[in-house]
Amino acid sequence: MSEKAWKISKPSLEALASRLLALAAVIAPARTTAGEVDYSEITEPGQIAWDYSTSLTSLKRFFFPQVEPLFEFSRKERGVSLKPAFDRRLRVFLGVRPCDVTAVNFMDKVFSRDYDDPYYSARRQNSLLIALACNQPGENCFCVCGEGGPFLKSGYDLQLTALGEGYLVEAGSAKGAALVEDNSNLFSPADEKDLEEKRRLAKQAENSFGEPKSYFAAALRKISFGKTDDALWEKMGEVCLGCGGCAYICPTCNCFTVFDHADSTGGVRRRHWDSCSFACFTREASGHNPRKEQCQRLKSRFFHKLAYQFVLRNGRHGCVGCGRCVSVCLGEDPMPEVTLRIRRGEWAS
Amino acid sequence: MPAILTTCPFCGCGCGLYLRSEEGRLAGVFPSLAHPVSQGRLCIKGWHAYELSMSPARLTNPLVRKEGELVAATWEEALQRAAEGLQQVKQQHGSQALAVLGSAGCTNEANFALMRLARQTLGTNNVDFSGRLDWAAASGPYPGSSIPSIDEADLILLVETDAGDEHPAITARLLRARRRGTKLIAVTQRRHRMARLAELHLQPSPGRAAEVVAGVIAATFTTSFFTTLPDAIVKSLASIFLRLADFSPEKAAAAAGVSIEQIRQAAQAFVEAKKPVALIGRGALRDPRAKDLISSVSSLFALGQAMGQQSPGADATGGWLALGAKANSRGAHEMGLDPALLTGYQPISEARAREAFEAAWGARLPHQRGLGLWEMQGAVRGMLIMADDSSFSTPDHKTVRKILEGLDFLVVQDSLAGELAERADVVLPGAAFGEEDGTFTSLDGRLQRVRRGVSPPGEARPHWEIVCQLAASMKTDFGFRSPSDVMDQIALLTPLYERISYPSLEEGYGRLLPIHFLHGGEFSVTPPLELKAEPPARESALPLCLAVDFSVSSWEGDPVVLSCPTLRREFSLQIKDFPAGFVEVNPDDAKRLGLRNGSKVRVVGREGEFTAALRISEEVPAGVVLLPFWQRERAFPVLEEKREAADRLPFIEPVAVRIEGA
Helix, strand or coil: CCCCEEEEEHHHHHHHHHHHHHHCEEEEEEECCCCCEEEEEECCHHHECCCCCCCCCCCHHHHCCCEEEEEEEEECCCCEEEEECCCCCCEEEEEECHHHHHHHHHHHHHCCCCCCCHHHHHHHHCEEEEEECCCCCCCCCCHHHHCCCCCCCCCCCEEEEEECCEEEEEECCHHHHHHHHHCHHHEEECCHHHHHHHHHHHHHHHHCCCCCCCCHHHHHHHHHCCCCCHHHHHHHHHCCCCCCHHHHHCCCCCCEEEEEEECCCEEEEEEEECCCCCCCCCCCCCCCCCCCCHHHHHHHHHHHHHCHHHHHHHCCCCCCCCCHHHHHCCCCCCHHHHHHHHHHCCCCC | CCCEEEECCCECCCCEEEEEEECCEEEEEEECCCCCCCCCCCCHHHHCHHHHHHCCCECCCCEEEECCEEEECCHHHHHHHHHHHHHHHHHHHCHHHEEEECCCCCCHHHHHHHHHHHHHHHCCCCEECHHHHHCHHHCCCCCECCCHHHHHCCEEEEECCCCCCCCHHHHHHHHHHHHHCCEEEEECCCCCHHHHHCCEEECCCCCCHHHHHHHHHHHHCCCHHHHCCCHHHHHHCHHHHHHCCCCCHHHHHHHHCCCHHHHHHHHHHHHHCCCEEEEECHHHHCCCCHHHHHHHHHHHHHHHHHCCCCCCCCCCCCCEEECCCECCHHHHHHCCCECCECHHHCECCCHHHHHHHHHHHCCCCCCCCCCCHHHCCCCCCEEEEECCCHHHHCCCHHHHHHHHHCCCEEEEEECECCHHHHHCCEEEEECCCCCCCEEEECCCCEEEEECCCCCCCCCCECHHHHHHHHHHHCCCCCCCCCHHHHHHHHHHHCHHHCCCCHHHHHCCCCEECCCCCCCCCCCCCCCCCCCCCCCCCCCCCCCEEEEEECCCCCCCCCHHHHCCHHHHHHCCHHHHHCCCCEEEECHHHHHHHCCCCCCEEEEEECCCEEEEEEEECCCCCCCEEEEEHHHHHHHCCCCCEEECCCCCCEEECCEEEEEEEC
16 A cells, blocks of 8 residues: 655654654664663663664564563452553654564454453554564564565555665554644655656665575465375484574564562563563373473474464464574574475484 | 563573562563573573462461470571571581582572681681582693583583483583584483484493593594694693503503594594583583593593684684583582682682771681581581572482481571471471572573562561671671672682672673683693593492483482472372382393393492382493482492592492392
């Protein structure tokens, strides 16, 4: 949906950021103290690192934090009192990558499918996503295989594309269009030439990935129909160190566990990220563990990421191709390598 | 609040991670991609470091014992009570009756301040920490390698280590090295993951890794490559050769219980290597002959250097690394938590080193070597323990318990409640990870900042500050106003930490400390190799050998790990699965004995017996019964804590046993 398109100059974009800062929390790519780029809440537009390839972490934690209080509870004379902790802060995500926006759209489905998760929804409903299309993929990126980018077709409120001195701005939602209208003095209309240039850049970006890094079609088919060899999983299990990093860094992994931090008078219930790589993730109270071995856990993880039954349920497979698991994997089982091995049916490195 | 870069608080690898905080509490962790050690990867522990501050067992108030009960007190009152109690012991029994324990989990600054309090304020050299056990054998300004150097090695020798879950950042590098085609040779009693992945696995009898290394040295002299070396080089190696004159590769193989072919293959691989690295694990460092093993490895590398081998990595001057350290084991030791050493391995007995400290502190220091933790029983009446849970890491809990039972007065400074705090007369609540500024020194000597992301809960305070306040209560003003001040003094008094300051640590990711040579720039082999010519004794009635295994589940039951809810779930799995403990044997032995997996067995030794569940594992060699270290206490009717002669450090020696169904 690109019927609504404008242009904005760099200074005007900074001015927009300033206006947004007065209205909401602004989350944008920014340098850490060590100079690496991560999405963080900024306090002034100058902190935005516009020139980056991938942020250290995705947007997941802003909607589904690594640890979050769900509610406080206390013992009353009769019964228990509960005080839920919803986060309804207004937030604008500015300059975020398409793969991460795609992942947010995926998570929207997960957290609302059978049961609307009020914690997720409270955050999501009060957010605005302004994507920045990727003109140049990073070293580990494979969004083109994961259908997560490098340019978005939908799922954003606004999408920016760097065009020479400024940006093309496309609205993907009424909320996005309204933001442009409310700040119309900062925008100028875009013409067909600008849109043509954007299409050319998108094509160029797609072509710049070179050799395919992940082979989803074949992997999806094989894993969905049980056509993967257990010996291969055993081999891959041997080089999985069970750190859980893949699940934690993955923008679409959404498993969590719940702990009560309490004494006899009351306490707080928190949910923490959890990972299917961990030995006790599936351990039952009886002591039985259906996935006792690392290789079984690894297989289950990739089944959940790629099998058709989950594709049908979520509208897509569970990898947007951000490439973060490639750098974070403590062992040797990141998504692109695993899908390649599944496709070939043998160990490949 | 922006994420802060800090150093992981678990093992001694020194991985870099960012801590997030939200409304005054730690809210998450993510790795730093550019960090030279972790390179964007963390293990399960690192990913959960944020949980450390949310333990329900946190101490948040100073406590003093009144009429037998620990009750909440003000800081003033608690510090006063602590000072009075310690001074009273000093007046009645002298400063030799006082002792101080620091911690591998605390910063260099806290440990330095504590060491100063012991030596200056209390006047005792009875200063130690339980983590010294994993570190002592390898400690010293030795020519060491660095973790990033592993990437440049073309041969990696693993001596009683899998790296495994103990040092996952190293495990990750080993996997990548193997993939690049680097040769791995494992010398390990257990056939664990790395041994399976290695090109060559030599599986010695328990406690015989030193013999394997000596055998490889002896065999090196007979490789075809060696005969091509110039005479001058051969002559320079004569001392090593002479020591081994009585020890042929065949004899070594027989003593170690490995084949002579394997010894020769390892020797051949070693002479062909250009940049070898050896990693020495806890199983070897906790052995009574650890120093001998290290001297064997040093000899092997001396030989290699004479043949033209280089140390891989620009940072490294030597080819081996001792594993086994916790986050700041090395730092704690280098801060002078040793009865005989001041900071940076300077002997307290040396007047020149001591005088520098005396001048800086304006006080006279005791000259005599103090008592180490394992010598304190019966001699120490008053103690200050800063975040050191000795009972977790020392072989025999009983020794530590007896020391504690013999005390008239105990001050515990810790972030976590527990058995130790319950015994205390005064409890001083300290900061946990993420709540205190300071530095850690990794196992390969990388000095890095740890940073505060949130304030300690309740009344808890940073450890360095508590120590300074306690010293002030005893009329010694250390003059430290910040951890940075403490580091300035460390740098002033410690050649190894020379010119280090907080600003100098801000650039990049800390500093790799300069590595000194022990013997004027040349390798040499000082202690004689005490090699054993026989495999460990077995008897016809006790045909198996029971040995402690350090290489599996090394974090099971660790009190710090257990304070994180997710890690508690993961690292108490074996305790839950085997509430009565387990021993492991090889499938062939189990078949011969007619025992099934999971069956209850009686392990009978010369002196006593214990029962446990049986686990059958292909990883265990024939004729051996392995017992995970964290279960050692249940096996004490059979095992016995022994003491090393030089430093009275405790260890457990393999013993002959038999197994029968119970």
